[in-house]
Amino acid sequence: MSAAGGEEAGVPLARLFAMAFRSLIDALHARLKETDVADLRPAYGFVLVAARDGAPSVNDVAALMGTTKQAASKLIDGMEADGYVHRVADAADARARRIRLTPRGHAALRTVEAVYAELEAEWARVVGRERLEALRGDLTAVLRSQNGGRLPAVRPTW
Amino acid sequence: MSAAGGEEAGVPLARLFAMAFRSLIDALHARLKETDVADLRPAYGFVLVAARDGAPSVNDVAALMGTTKQAASKLIDGMEADGYVHRVADAADARARRIRLTPRGHAALRTVEAVYAELEAEWARVVGRERLEALRGDLTAVLRSQNGGRLPAVRPTW
């Protein structure tokens, strides 16, 4: 008797989300293993995207990830050591340091996005593009509605 | 179409899943804080449900969670110490030990299910019951199709 059995009735959404997340992240990093960004850790991708869209501070990263700023700082330390980002002084606030992508970071982002796009395409092949976008829209709507219009932090509380 | 770089343009599904999972788990445990099962750790719920549906072995739990059997054993140690489950000998295999719910485990499961049902109901209130079930069905379909018909492990690889 398998512990993964008894699945016919509605599987709890929490479990589905956990599996879906893990599934995507695992597949992504499995494929990245064969590229020049094989050392990418799971959390890196989120920071890379954030750094493309803006120039997040340590606190921004902490808020994005849902950790303390100390943990965010260490995460950035790692990414900096791996050459993906670097810290730059904030022109307007001498306390703050902003994260910027290095050339390697830009390249990594492009690779990640290409591979990730494939993964979503494979999902679309199963349920159809339309349902996939409905799913994205519904999820976004619920998360925003429960969070004052903003999106919550990403890191699973485990 | 909204301004470039905004979040309205497709948020990556991986991120949405991560946020959705965290959101549900956080809300669940926030509400459980005020019950008699305040010491429930995030992973416990999955094991409780598995132990309701069957009598999982340590290896079953490891497969369900996506960890090593050592980690699963430790998890069960904790649940046993907290009085939620206990290990019983397997009638057919002297090597195996099966997990069973204690009375407290059953009570906890009932509480968790009641609170969790509320959470899903709140989701349904935003997107509608129908779309929620479509979402559940689509997710289940994709995960199964990519996993030889079975559902994959739950624990996020982080």
Added chain:
DNA sequence: GGACGATAGTCAACCTGTTTGACTATTGCG
């Protein structure tokens, strides 16, 4: 009916990532 590889589980050591707590430097505001 033994021998042997495979399987279930545990123990112990270690590793990684996160938190808690304390501290410095800068900012904004009364």
Added chain:
DNA sequence: CGCAATAGTCAAACAGGTTGACTATCGTCC
């Protein structure tokens, strides 16, 4: 100015997980 609030770091402790080694039992093949 004076001072609370904010941005960030350092350091120690912790939690949960992994790797590796080991025991006991099972199943199979001869």
